[in-house]
Amino acid sequence: MTATSAATVQQGKVTVTDFGLSYDTLEGLVEAVRDASIHVDPGEFVSIIGPSGCGKSTLLNAVAGFLKPTRGEVAVDGDPVARPSADRGMVFQQYSLFPWKTVRENVEFGLKMKGMERSKRETSARTLLGLTGLLAFENQYPDSLSGGMKQRVGIIRALATGPKVLLLDEPFGSLDAQTRLIMQQILTNMWQRLKTSVLFVTHDIDEAIFLSDRVYCMTARPGTIKAEIAIPLERPRHQSMMMSSEFLALRRGLMSLIREESLKAIGGEVNDIALQGLDIDLHGRSLADVI
Amino acid sequence: MNGAARKLTESVARSPATETPPAVPSATEPIPAPLTIHQVWRWLVLHRRQLRTLAIGTASLALFLLSWHLLTKYRVTVHVRFVNVPSPEMVFDSLMRVSRDNKFLSHVFLSCRRIFIGFAIAATIAVPLGLVMGRFRLVREIVFPVSEVLRPIPAIAWVPMSIMLWPSNEESIVFITLLGSFFPILLNTLHGMAMVDPVLIRAAQCLGAREASIFREVYFPAALPHVFTGLTVGMGVAWVSLIAAEMISGQFGIGYFTWEAYSLVQYADIALGMICIGVLGLGSSALIRGVGRVVMPWAKT
Numbered sequence: 001m002t003a004t005s006a007a008t009v010q011q012g013k014v015t016v017t018d019f020g021l022s023y024d025t026l027e028g029l030v031e032a033v034r035d036a037s038i039h040v041d042p043g044e045f046v047s048i049i050g051p052s053g054c055g056k057s058t059l060l061n062a063v064a065g066f067l068k069p070t071r072g073e074v075a076v077d078g079d080p081v082a083r084p085s086a087d088r089g090m091v092f093q094q095y096s097l098f099p100w101k102t103v104r105e106n107v108e109f110g111l112k113m114k115g116m117e118r119s120k121r122e123t124s125a126r127t128l129l130g131l132t133g134l135l136a137f138e139n140q141y142p143d144s145l146s147g148g149m150k151q152r153v154g155i156i157r158a159l160a161t162g163p164k165v166l167l168l169d170e171p172f173g174s175l176d177a178q179t180r181l182i183m184q185q186i187l188t189n190m191w192q193r194l195k196t197s198v199l200f201v202t203h204d205i206d207e208a209i210f211l212s213d214r215v216y217c218m219t220a221r222p223g224t225i226k227a228e229i230a231i232p233l234e235r236p237r238h239q240s241m242m243m244s245s246e247f248l249a250l251r252r253g254l255m256s257l258i259r260e261e262s263l264k265a266i267g268g269e270v271n272d273i274a275l276q277g278l279d280i281d282l283h284g285r286s287l288a289d290v291i
Numbered sequence: 292m293n294g295a296a297r298k299l300t301e302s303v304a305r306s307p308a309t310e311t312p313p314a315v316p317s318a319t320e321p322i323p324a325p326l327t328i329h330q331v332w333r334w335l336v337l338h339r340r341q342l343r344t345l346a347i348g349t350a351s352l353a354l355f356l357l358s359w360h361l362l363t364k365y366r367v368t369v370h371v372r373f374v375n376v377p378s379p380e381m382v383f384d385s386l387m388r389v390s391r392d393n394k395f396l397s398h399v400f401l402s403c404r405r406i407f408i409g410f411a412i413a414a415t416i417a418v419p420l421g422l423v424m425g426r427f428r429l430v431r432e433i434v435f436p437v438s439e440v441l442r443p444i445p446a447i448a449w450v451p452m453s454i455m456l457w458p459s460n461e462e463s464i465v466f467i468t469l470l471g472s473f474f475p476i477l478l479n480t481l482h483g484m485a486m487v488d489p490v491l492i493r494a495a496q497c498l499g500a501r502e503a504s505i506f507r508e509v510y511f512p513a514a515l516p517h518v519f520t521g522l523t524v525g526m527g528v529a530w531v532s533l534i535a536a537e538m539i540s541g542q543f544g545i546g547y548f549t550w551e552a553y554s555l556v557q558y559a560d561i562a563l564g565m566i567c568i569g570v571l572g573l574g575s576s577a578l579i580r581g582v583g584r585v586v587m588p589w590a591k592t
Contacts, residue, residue: 066493086499096494100512100589109508110498141589161499 012164012197013077014040014063020071021058022222031222032058036072038216038225040165043195045188047208048216049254051262055223056201060169063199064090076164086110089158091168095150097142103153104129104138110161128156132186148179152186159190165197172207181239184210188237205254209247210237217257220264227257377559382566385559395548399567402533402545405461406575409468410529417476417525418518424477425484426510438477446471446532450539464536464544471532472525479524483517484510516590519583523576530572545571 019036022029033055040046048056061067062074065084074081076088084090089110097106104125111121129135132152142150151171158166171187172180188211191198202208208215209231217227231250233241241247335342356379361367363378377385389395424431446467453463487510495509537546549564583590 064493064497066496084493084496086497088497090494090497092490092494094490096488096490098491098494098509098512100515100587109495109500113495113499113501113504143589158497 011077012040012042014038014165014197014199015075015078016059016063016072017075018072019059019062019069019074021055021062021067022070034222034224036218036223036225038228040197040199042197045191045198045200045211045213046216047200047202047212047214048218049202049205049208049258050218050223050226051220051258051264052203054218054220054261056203056218057169058223059218060167060199060201063165064088064167086113086161087164089161089163089166091151091154091158091166091171093170093173095142095147095154097150097153097157099142102139102141103134103145106142106153107157107160109157114161125160128160132156132190146179147175148183151175151183155187155190159194159196163196165199168198168200170202171200172204173202180204180207185239187211192236205251205258206242209233209250209254210239210242215254217254218261220261226261229254375558377562381559382562385557385563389560389563398543398545398548399571401543402537403571405465405468405533405537405544406526406529406571409465409533410472410526412465413469413472413525413529414476414522417473417521418480421477421480421518421521422484422506422511422514425481425487425514426506431481438474442474442478446528447535447539450536453536454540460540460542464533464541467536468529468533472529475524475528476518476521479517479521480514483514483521486517487513512587515587516583519579519587522579522583526575526579527572530568530575534568 016036016038019033019038020031021033022031024030036055036059038046038048038059048059050056058067062069063076063081065081065088081088097103098109101109104122107125107128108121111124116124126135126138129138132155134149134152134156137145137149142153145153154171155166155168168187172183175183184207191211198211200208200211212231215229215231216225217229218224219226229250233244233246233250360379362373363376367373420434424434449467449470450463453466454460457463457466491509491513492505495505500508533544534546534549537544538550541547545564545567549561549568552558552560552564
């Protein structure tokens with residue numbers, strides 16, 4: 001695994017240029033994303049953050065190859081993205097493990113699709129499972145695993161084929177707070193070793209700061225890139241850093257950006273009076289999270 | 292009740308451990324495993340739900356037999372007439388009599404063979420057809436209207452047409468059995484394909500799977516639980532159709548046996564035929580469920 005990562009370290013540059021996506025409805029054209037330009041350098045960890053429905057997942061799905069841009073271009077290492085491929089591994093919020101395959105068979109799946117012979121892929125799947133402490137569960141079906149375990153399997157399944165880019169769509173969104181912290185640490189440790197380019201979508205500000213080298217902040221619909229913030233925290237990262245003044249300053253900055261957009265996103269449902277005293281109640285989450 | 296039972300289990304589990312020091316396992320010394328009264332009690336407590344179900348089920352069947360016995364013994368007539376209805380004892384005598392003669396067994400064997408052939412053909416056509424219809428919209432658009440028109444026609448209504456269509460009686464009965472099981476299998480397979488979680492398809496695509504692999508590795512196993520539901524339902528309808536066909540156009544088979552018993556005024560044999568059909572239907576459904584469990588080890592229950 002380390003051998004592959006060394007070879008791929010200079011690969012995995014994602015460039016999204018003037019991306020726009022709209023779709024037809026009875027009421028007319030709905031613009032989901034407008035003029036979004038982002039990039040991920042080889043080996044970089046980049047997050048996209050924004051209120052619910054801002055089109056951050058749309059952007060990610062376009063990089064994965066599930067959606068075709070209405071305008072603009074999506075390319076990985078200069079090649080335009082036409083369809084999903086094993087070059088761009090994806091991790092989903094709903095885990096999306098194959099229930100009829102054991103944990104190991106799930107991890108092996110990408111390698112099987114590559115035509116790797118059984119004994120070889122079994123060995124590499126077991127190595128990956130061992131690294132994440134899941135070897136004891138290799139012959140179990142996903143249904144018997146906890147959420148955190150499932151998502152660990154989801155991540156190593158996506159990494160098993162040695163993708164150029166790892167795409168994660170709110171991967172820890174359905175985990176409880178404690179498990180989420182542990183998973184963030186596991187992910188940052190794994191990334192530290194593999195140095196695969198990562199594009200990470202989340203609405204959790206702390207998560208974005210803790211994990212990323214850079215964070216893109218998106219506006220409410222139609223989604224556009226509102227800001228790009230570099231995260232100069234040192235690596236390797238540890239949970240204890242989340243208390244540092246540097247971290248908290250970054251968080252304050254991002255929060256004020258996000259709050260404006262979250263308020264726009266929830267529209268006319270909440271009036272000014274209802275929002276008084278919001279600073280106290282938010283506990284570091286965006287309004288969209290609280291509501 | 293539950294809490295008390297759990298406490299009991301715990302105390303039972305703890306008591307032997309606290310009284311005897313943990314035995315050092317040695318290779319030479321054979322470890323005796325006598326079933327202590329404690330273990331028997333624990334087993335009973337752990338399986339109390341299943342035991343309860345079993346006990347109530349047995350009692351319920353016994354009650355059914357008893358009511359049947361009483362209703363026929365006293366020839367109850369309350370609008371419904373039990374005058375000519377055979378008693379359980381008569382049916383049992385009848386069973387003893389026919390089990391010695393090959394004719395009855397060959398009736399049973401013939402019915403089973405018809406079910407097997409008809410059902411097997413139905414499954415081999417309906418399952419692949421359902422999978423393909425679920426995957427390819429055009430195929431579905433072409434086949435679905437025809438299947439929807441034919442589906443509501445009960446198998447028994449096919450009897451005259453079937454006799455015209457097929458050169459032999461045997462073939463026409465198998466055909467009716469086939470028709471009966473065909474549509475439940477097809478529709479459930481189709482439903483299974485519609486229920487496939489699209490995120491699993493996307494996950495497979497991201498791992499480099501192409502059309503054929505996705506069909507084999509995702510669509511098929513994802514639809515399998517519904518396919519088995521279809522097979523179970525289809526098996527039930529196959530028996531319904533078979534018996535109807537045998538009663539009308541058969542010369543052999545358990546359905547024919549039951550109808551013949553009525554014509555020959557052998558009332559005990561009517562009930563015997565009915566019970567036999569029930570047992571065979573139950574057995575064949577259980578067989579399919581058993582196969583399902585083997586084929587789908589990931590599915591619960």
